[in-house]
Amino acid sequence: MTRGRGLFIALLPLLAGAAPARMHPLHTTLTEVTYGGGAATLWVRAFADDFARGVAAHRGPAGADPTLAYLGASVGVWDGGGRRVQLASCGRRSSGDLRWFCLRAPATRGLAGMRLLVSLQFAVYDDQVNVVQADRGGRRASLLFVPGDTPKQLP
Amino acid sequence: MSELLTFFQVGFRHIVSVEAMDHVLFLLVLAAIYRFRDWRDALWVVSAFTVGHSVTLALAVTGAVRLPTALIEFLIPVTIVATCVENLVVADRARAPWGGRYRPVFAGVFGLVHGAGFANYLRDLFVDRVAVPLLGFNAGIEAGQIVVLLAAAGAFAVVDAGLRAAPVRAPLRARVVMVSSCVAVVAAVWAAQRTPW
Numbered sequence: 001m002t003r004g005r006g007l008f009i010a011l012l013p014l015l016a017g018a019a020p021a022r023m024h025p026l027h028t029t030l031t032e033v034t035y036g037g038g039a040a041t042l043w044v045r046a047f048a049d050d051f052a053r054g055v056a057a058h059r060g061p062a063g064a065d066p067t068l069a070y071l072g073a074s075v076g077v078w079d080g081g082g083r084r085v086q087l088a089s090c091g092r093r094s095s096g097d098l099r100w101f102c103l104r105a106p107a108t109r110g111l112a113g114m115r116l117l118v119s120l121q122f123a124v125y126d127d128q129v130n131v132v133q134a135d136r137g138g139r140r141a142s143l144l145f146v147p148g149d150t151p152k153q154l155p
Numbered sequence: 156m157s158e159l160l161t162f163f164q165v166g167f168r169h170i171v172s173v174e175a176m177d178h179v180l181f182l183l184v185l186a187a188i189y190r191f192r193d194w195r196d197a198l199w200v201v202s203a204f205t206v207g208h209s210v211t212l213a214l215a216v217t218g219a220v221r222l223p224t225a226l227i228e229f230l231i232p233v234t235i236v237a238t239c240v241e242n243l244v245v246a247d248r249a250r251a252p253w254g255g256r257y258r259p260v261f262a263g264v265f266g267l268v269h270g271a272g273f274a275n276y277l278r279d280l281f282v283d284r285v286a287v288p289l290l291g292f293n294a295g296i297e298a299g300q301i302v303v304l305l306a307a308a309g310a311f312a313v314v315d316a317g318l319r320a321a322p323v324r325a326p327l328r329a330r331v332v333m334v335s336s337c338v339a340v341v342a343a344v345w346a347a348q349r350t351p352w
Contacts, residue, residue: 026169127172129165142161
């Protein structure tokens, strides 16, 4: 047993090198969906550092705004007929560690039948979770997206 | 899907992910000194930890207290090292001060620190109507902790069987020393990396 104990003590320093340096961040984004004036408005909130990693890892078309190209590729909206809807940027802002992005999609029939896919940061974090909250006349419904998910219909 | 269930899943995934190693290791060393027949003691300690982190999570997310992220991220591995040291120093639990009944208190206090770690992320993201997300997230964390502890109990049973077969004179003590030494080294490295000054 003495030899076993000596081997155990000798191996302990190896663990120091194996210790992952990363902390325990919550890799998540929150997208709030509201309806008004014949359009759906999506406010996407993401942590600045995580979002920047996502943008950096994304290869968008040459000459395009990298942030908008990334949002366009990672936030998908489909109307009730199954057609992908073109998203338009309606603003962005920063507050502390957060970045907020506004996207607008035409929705003449309201949010009924609308499907969404938010795949932000899936390419950079295996544990990424994207939450969508839709406010439909004061009633809040949620969707959860994890890597591998396909578009989901708003409840 | 309901908001409660959505945030339950966020909390659960947050604990059972590989990235949650600091929280998992803390649970591991907290549970390392117990055998199956000590389940009541283990339940007290884990419940105290849960109460602790629920309190700070609620206080910080609702904005009642604001805690410096860098300090909390440093203190989390410090709580892990302290638990490891306690495991290593107290060889005979029967002769521990106050019969070892201080352990739930200390798990509760350390839980306050771990809860602040979760809260620093949640507060930034969920700035309005936090009650349901908070409740769902916390319930998910508790469910994740139960899964981690069950997995730990299974792993300890395998280690114990190996130690008995070795054979080792005091298998429980050997298990405590092995687990606590390994985790202490990893957590000490984290603490050094996260020193806020």
